[in-house]
Amino acid sequence: MQAVAQCSVCTSRAAGGLLRKHTDFSLLRTNKSALRRGAACIRLLSISESVLLSKGEPGVQKSGQKRVGHGLAVPFTQQIENLSYDSLIIRAASVVTDSSSTLLSQTSLALVNALTDYSKAVQTRIIVQRRYLASLGKLTPSEEDLFLAAINAQRAEATDRLQECKRFETNWINSVNLCKMAAEAAQSSGADQASITVRASIQVAQSQVGEARKLAATADKKLAETKAEEIQRMAEYVAFLDGEEHEVHEAYLRED
Numbered sequence: 001m002q003a004v005a006q007c008s009v010c011t012s013r014a015a016g017g018l019l020r021k022h023t024d025f026s027l028l029r030t031n032k033s034a035l036r037r038g039a040a041c042i043r044l045l046s047i048s049e050s051v052l053l054s055k056g057e058p059g060v061q062k063s064g065q066k067r068v069g070h071g072l073a074v075p076f077t078q079q080i081e082n083l084s085y086d087s088l089i090i091r092a093a094s095v096v097t098d099s100s101s102t103l104l105s106q107t108s109l110a111l112v113n114a115l116t117d118y119s120k121a122v123q124t125r126i127i128v129q130r131r132y133l134a135s136l137g138k139l140t141p142s143e144e145d146l147f148l149a150a151i152n153a154q155r156a157e158a159t160d161r162l163q164e165c166k167r168f169e170t171n172w173i174n175s176v177n178l179c180k181m182a183a184e185a186a187q188s189s190g191a192d193q194a195s196i197t198v199r200a201s202i203q204v205a206q207s208q209v210g211e212a213r214k215l216a217a218t219a220d221k222k223l224a225e226t227k228a229e230e231i232q233r234m235a236e237y238v239a240f241l242d243g244e245e246h247e248v249h250e251a252y253l254r255e256d
Contacts, residue, residue, distance in 0.1 A: 086190065093186040097194040100182040101201045104175040108205040111168040115212035118161035122219035125154035126226045133233045137240070165216070172209065176202060 132147040139147065179198050186195035 093191040107172040121158040
């Protein structure tokens with residue numbers, strides 16, 4: 001800025017001197033000297049601008065700017081991404097682990113809910129069946145028909161829920177295997193964090209499904225006990241009916 005000011009002063013002085021005296025040779029000599037100083041100032045200004053451009057000072061072109069014409073600098077955004085094969089493989093492995101984890105989450109939720117519904121259906125059947133056994137000999141034919149219809153309905157419901165469990169379990173096993181393969185692929189490709197994450201997802205899913213399987217196994221065990229109780233109770237009831245019929249027959253013969 002100081003060089004620019006000096007240059008302006010020198011130039012104005014030279015021009016003013018030329019306009020005032022064209023015939024004064026001593027003044028003309030002085031004006032010529034002033035003009036030389038002005039030219040020197042202009043050269044100094046050009047050199048200073050070149051230095052500022054090379055150093056990236058404010059107001060000049062910087063890295064990340066585009067020069068248009070003779071001096072206008074226009075900023076622009078430039079993104080350079082690492083597009084090596086290794087980075088692309090790692091990104092793809094991460095996408096695969098994320099997708100397989102999502103599949104595992106959905107199949108695990110479906111299987112857990114199916115096992116829970118199956119356990120509830122079995123428990124409801126057990127309750128109805130035990131009430132029926134406790135009421136043997138005390139029911140009217142219509143009441144007995146209602147109990148038997150309810151037992152059959154709960155049996156069909158439990159069967160449907162069991163088929164649903166088998167179907168979702170197949171999907172769940174496939175998703176677990178897919179997650180294991182995705183974890184191995186991620187680990188071999190260098191995506192260690194993605195591999196660790198999907199292995200943790202497998203452990204969580206196996207734990208949740210394991211708890212639901214325990215509930216279903218407990219319900220099956222109680223159902224088996226109820227069936228054994230039913231067989232024993234029905235045998236006792238038939239023996240009781242046979243005894244009553246025998247007593248009625250003997251009383252009839254005594255009357256004869």
